[in-house]
Amino acid sequence: MSLTVPNGGARKRKRTDAVVPARLLKSRDLKDRKVTQSRKEEILWWEQQLVHDFRQRDENIVKLQNCLSEVKKKPKTSTLAAVALCRVFCRLIASEQLIRRPTDDQDNAGWLKLQLREYTGTLLHWIGTPDEFLKSTALTLVMRIVKAETSQEWKRAEQAWRTDRSTFYSLVATLLATPNAQDAIQEFVEKYVEEFDDVRFYTMLAIKQFFSAGDNRTPGNLDNALDLLKQVEGVPESDEQLEDWYGVSPDVKGHQLLSLNAHLKIAQDCWLSIFRSALTASNRKTILNIMTERILPWFSNRMEILTDFLTDSFNESGSVALLALSGIFHLMTQRNLDYPDFYTKLYSLLDENILHTKHRSRFFRLLDQFMASSHLPAALVASFIKRLARLSLQAPPGAIVWVVPWVYNLLRKHPTCTFMLHRPYHPAHAIYSSQPKYTEEGMDDPFDPLQSDPMLTHAIESSLWELRSLQEHWHPNVATLAKILGEQFTKKEYQLEDFLDHGYATLIEAELGKGMKKKPExxxxxxxxxxxxxxxxxxxxxxxxxxxxxx
Known part of the structure; x- marks a missing residue:
């Protein structure tokens, strides 16, 4: 039995567990040979008999199968039997003894197929055990069987990849349906899906087939599918990059494995089968988190389906809506998607809870990305500045210390909004002329906080008195930081990452860490x-x- 080695060559496996004398390999000695070795040596001996005398085949295969059932009591013995059976079945597949012939009166090929199915079923059951070594061993041995089956003549290899009774489909279905299979999924992706183009192609086909059955669309199965797909990083960019094959090389002209469009289409169908399932909020968050890096590269067309999914996700509000806007923004900037209500929907997320959520840092990063363009209308920018300034009056200090430098950066980028900071009296000014008794009666803020359209809030006609009031904040760091808006704008911009991830704990720690210059009297x-x-x-x-x- 030849095994593939890292350098691409092949060498015969050396057995160091037991040494069988050459004279005992003769068939006449094998028949009368009495098993007196240990259980471990027996397993190796049964395999040797299978190699040199196929009259012992059926009996010894059953013996090795029985050893697999002892995995709980004797895991090492069962593992050794599994490896021996893997070599046996790989030889049988390579010698085409699992193909039924017209002269096969006793249907030996059918019996061997049943034994192979029983063997792979046992290995797939091991994937669900808590033993990490058994999981890894089972995955490796099953993929060796897949290697043997997909290295046959092309039509049989194609059948071994595609049919829902094949070893490969059974493996993918087991990975999707087994709880706590994250380790096995990660190993499967790293060793096979990411390394071989045909494994990636048929894995996505198998996932599509698996979820075509409504009974399989359970939250646990969807979690495993997403765990697998989010680890697939390699997206081919041309037909020339399709050159790494685990099974037989697709030399047939025009075969879909050689077509980039076919790979993109099967990946799209795979993702669409998941989109059409009953996704939980957790599933949606996972999808939206990997949308730009793992999903969009597969969608060169059919963008309307992604847009519908993102729109539906936004309607759920909360953190899911924010993640959906991130995907829509990517489609707008990278794929020229027309989505005129983007900033209106983003503005609607700025409510009284947004600065208190645990996802505040992620929201701030995305908001800064969305507002980075210098071509945004001044009225829209003013609305976002005013809304966050109003929310900062009831925000925790950890949020305020980000809002102030963010406002500073936006005012630097949009100079037309800077007069919101300070407006000295002038009789011709609209605000003062409309309210001549402002000194005695005060004046109303023209900003409309109930207006949902950021272009109609009249924020640009208002002032940032909220940020001025923060200069009297009870926390000294907040008060000091707020004063920068009343000074000369000499700094080009602030690095907002320096102000993220602040909370009460970090602010108190910073205060306690300060040195005492003079003891209090x-x-x-x-x-x-x-x-x-x-x-x-x-x-x-x-x-x-x-x-x-x-x-």
Whole structure:
């Protein structure tokens, strides 16, 4: 049995577990040979018999199959039997003994297929065990069987990849349906899906076939499918990049494995089968988190389906809506998608809870990305600045320390909004002329916080008095930072990453970490005694305390 080695060559496997004398390999000796070795040596001996005398084939295969059932009591023995059976079945497949012939009266090929199916079923069951070594061993041995089956004549190899009764489909279905199979999924992706173009192609085909059955669309199966797909990083960019094959090389002219469009289409169908399932909020978050890096590269067309999914996700509101906007923004900037309501929907996310959520840092990063363009209308920018300034009045200090430098950066980028900071009196100014008694009665803020369209809030006609009030904030860091908006704008911009991930814990830690330049002075003398006098008796406080106890 030849095994593939890392350098691409092949060498015969050396057995160091047991040495069988050459004279015992003769068929006449094998028949009368009595098994006197240990269980481990027996397994190797049964395999040797299978190689040199196929009259012992059926009996020894059954013996090795029985060893697999001892995995709980004797895991090492069962593993050795599994490896031996793998070599046996690979030889049988390579010698075409699992193909039924017209002269096969006893249907030996059918019996061997049943034994192979039983063997792979046992290995697939091991994938669900908590033993990491058994999982890895089972995955490796099953993929060796797949290697043998897909290295046959082309039509049979194609059948071994595609049919829902094949070893490969059974493996993918097991990975999707087995709870806590993350380790096996990761190994499968790293060793096979990412390395071989045909494995990636038929894995996505198998996932599509698996979810075509409605009974398989359970939350656990979807979690495993997403766990597998989100690890697939390699997206081919041309037909020339399709050159790494695990099975037989597709030399047939015009075969779909040689077509980039076929790979893109099967990946799209795979993802669409997941989109059409009953996704939970957790599933949607996972999909939206990997949308730009793992999903969009496969979709060169059919973008309307992705747009519908993203729109439906936004309608769920909350963090899911924010993640959906991230995908829509990518389609707008990278794929020229027309989505005129993007900033209106983004503005609607700025509510009283957004600065208090645990996803605040992620929201800030995305918001800064969305507002990075210098071509945005000044009225729209002013609405976002005003809304966050209003929300900062009730925000925790960790959020305010990000809002202030973010406003600073936006004002630098959009100079037409800077007059919101300070407006000295001028009789011709619309605000003062409309409210001549502002000194006695004050004036109303023209900003409309209930307006959903950021272009119609009149924020640009208002002022950032909220940020001015933050200069009197109870936290000294917030008060100091807010004062930068009342000074000269000499700094080009602030690095907002320096202000993210702040909370009460980090702010308190920073205060406690400051060195004390001068010890505080106290205005009273600390007494040496509390309830007694110098003579040892009770003082006034002691007498009062005694009387209170007696009462």
């Amino acid at each position: 106290v205005e009273w003398e600390i007494p040496k005694r509390i309830v007694t006098d110098d003579a040892g008796g009770l003082n006034e406080i002691g007498v009062l305390l005694r009387d209170a106890i007696q009462v």
